[in-house]
Amino acid sequence: MAQVLEFKLPDLGEGLTEAEIVRWLVNVGDVVAIDQPVVEVETAKAMVEVPCPYGGVVTARFGEEGTELPVGAPLLTVAVGGAEGAVAEPAGTAGSTSASTPTSSSVSASASAESAVSSEYSGNVLVGYGTAGPAARRRRVRRETPVAVSAAAPAVTPVAVPVSAPVVPQGPVPVISPLVRKLARDEGLDLREIRGSGPDGLILRADVETALAVRARPAPAPVPAYAAAAAPAPGTPVAAGAGERIPLRGVRGAVADKLSRSRTEIPDATCWVDADATELMAARAAMNAAGGPKISVLALLARICTHALARFPELNSTVDTAAREIVRLPSVHLGFAAQTERGLVVPVVKEAGGRTAESLTAEFARLTESARQGTLTPADLTGGTFTLNNYGVFGVDGSTPIINHPEAAMLGVGRIVPKPWVHQGELAVRQVVQLSLTFDHRVCDGGTAGGFLRYVADCVENPAVLLRTL
Known part of the structure; x- marks a missing residue:
């Protein structure tokens, strides 16, 4: 019988207490190996790929991309220790409080996925935007002790992603960072339609923002005389909430906090x-x-x-x-x-x-x-x-x-x-x-x-x- 283990957001050091999910690197139903990166998060210091300290079948993911999680919050659960793993059913309708019940599905797990899991694991975290890199770009971090959950007991109530959820292929498009790719994906923008202004056609954030601005630009239309007369006079304040709101979090939020503290404390x-x-x-x-x-x-x-x-x-x-x-x-x-x-x-x-x-x-x-x-x-x-x-x-x-x-x-x-x-x-x-x-x-x-x-x-x-x- 497979054992379902819960992997929590580890302590990333330097006094960091939370991180934002930028991109999931695995889906529910995927087989992961020990030390395989499973999620990319952004802290107030840098981008970090978090590897899973054990191997098996991903049964549930916690949090959508763009969600902030505190250190110690669950990231995902993995079924390990056998050839069969429990895969969480999709979550119920909004407002439902019932837990998802795991079901069994046959998965051919590798030998590394069936290895025993130690109670304290130290692995490598790659700091950066890519999904792979040289050993010189890795650093050591402490992992939370995996929490064993009985496969027969009712599962926790994660926001489970169905195994059959369609995945939009990204293709070999050169993009400067996953944040730019995520921005395009969230806005429904096909990166293949953008001509990058970076070296060798590399697509920069400015390229995506320009494409979005062009797409959002309305077609010019004649302005009736009565509409022109009713237009607000120059200098009229914009109603609260009408402007663009940019969250102060991640690196920008950390810089804002430090600058505010400096201006407040230092004469x-x-x-x-x-x-x-x-x-x-x-x-x-x-x-x-x-x-x-x-x-x-x-x-x-x-x-x-x-x-x-x-x-x-x-x-x-x-x-x-x-x-x-x-x-x-x-x-x-x-x-x-x-x-x-x-x-x-x-x-x-x-x-x-x-x-x-x-x-x-x-x-x-x-x-x-x-x-x-x-x-x-x-x-x-x-x-x-x-x-x-x-x-x-x-x-x-x-x-x-x-x-x-x-x-x-x-x-x-x-x-x-x-x-x-x-x-x-x-x-x-x-x-x-x-x-x-x-x-x-x-x-x-x-x-x-x-x-x-x-x-x-x-x-x-x-x-x-x-x-x-x-």
Whole structure:
């Protein structure tokens, strides 16, 4: 007789308490192997594929795509331990409180599906959008202890999906992420009709949203005179509930919570200065001309930041509000802002103070690519002590950003552009950048903040200043 086991949403670490179901990877009636991914969920940190810790036949799934579940909530039930598995009947009509009764169906289970299940299982979770990936992209998480349910007892009341439910084939359409595919599926949009604007025809979220906007656009019609007269005057407020509502959850919700907390708790102030970056750009060009991996401007600015923080450690700290203490941190874990399709994320370069410009360039490139692919792990997004915000990539000169709580400061870098500049007593065209420092006024005063920013500007204008501390 098969034994029906209940698999719950495991603890995904980093203090995460809930996750949203993005996509089911199995259907009721499917045979799953041990450690096979069964569902893709989105947490406040990253996309995660959750593997099942045992093998057998899926008898029920809990929750539809788009549903948020707390850690410990049931995900699915699996019949294991025999050649026959119980398959849950479809749920009754709406409002019915009776439980579904499992029935037996012959399923040829593999040997791995019939293996004994330990009470504590540790498996691999692939963090990312894909359904498969190299071992380097996997991390360990603790599994909930499987709960045995007698096959003869009445089943719980899941929202069971019928085995015969039709599955719409997706086909080999190149899509940047399952979220984009889900958006198209929810709106009844055939991805084969879309021409992707990404590399090699890759379909991006913007492509799907454009197609939906075109489809929803009504055909133009003549407006009667009486209708024009009855139209609301410009500036008339829109009725509540008439606009589009976008849930603040997942990564966007986590960012919103952090920014709100930062603005509420931290008394921030901002100072800024223009700097002549001509010599810094010339030094970078000389480094890259010497051969070897190319050095990025962001890596050079990171090197300058870490040396400045060594001189002004007040800015590499955090405030313990409960103890009313300033905690100066021993290492610099440098965060940098990265814009992705899922919103703003801040990956963290660990131990940035001990890295060379070449090492920093490689780590920035790795984390940026992971951010774009949605494969950043929670460890990649936590533990920062200072943030470098290169908003110049958006074509702007200055900004007063919100500090990344619970850090104490953020250095902003605008675009580097040719501008008139007085150089050695004469007017010349130089490469100029605006630098800004937003800091927690509790950890230092304006003198310290100004000293830090002036040192950064001096290093940008004359990179040889760094030689004194190397």
